[in-house]
Amino acid sequence: VQVLRKSLSKSPSSQARKLLADSLFLLGSKIEAKAEYDAVLGDGTLEGEALETVRQQVETITQEFGLGPAAAAVAT
Numbered sequence: 001v002q003v004l005r006k007s008l009s010k011s012p013s014s015q016a017r018k019l020l021a022d023s024l025f026l027l028g029s030k031i032e033a034k035a036e037y038d039a040v041l042g043d044g045t046l047e048g049e050a051l052e053t054v055r056q057q058v059e060t061i062t063q064e065f066g067l068g069p070a071a072a073a074v075a076t
Contacts, residue, residue, distance in 0.1 A: 001027065014045040018054060025057060034061040 004020040021036035037058045040046055046054060061067070 014040050014043055015050070018046065018050060021054070021057070025061075030061045031065065034058060034067075037061075 001020065001023050004016060004023060007016050008020065017036050017040050021033045021040065024030070024033035024036060034057075037054050040054050041051075041058065
């Protein structure tokens with residue numbers, strides 16, 4: 001996580017941000033992961049399978065924490 005954060009501070013990219021979010025998710029920091037996934041969705045550069053994975057993770061976190069339909073709309 002720290003390496004990915006440092007990498008993002010020097011050279012931000014959607015792929016690095018997705019990897020950070022994936023790491024946070026797996027480590028149990030799901031709300032923080034959702035914030036990173038939302039940033040990835042917001043920049044609109046991911047496509048295909050990577051984009052679908054991010055959408056699924058956002059939906060999982062949204063449901064798990066009962067974040068409501070407004071948060072789920074970000075994933076669509």
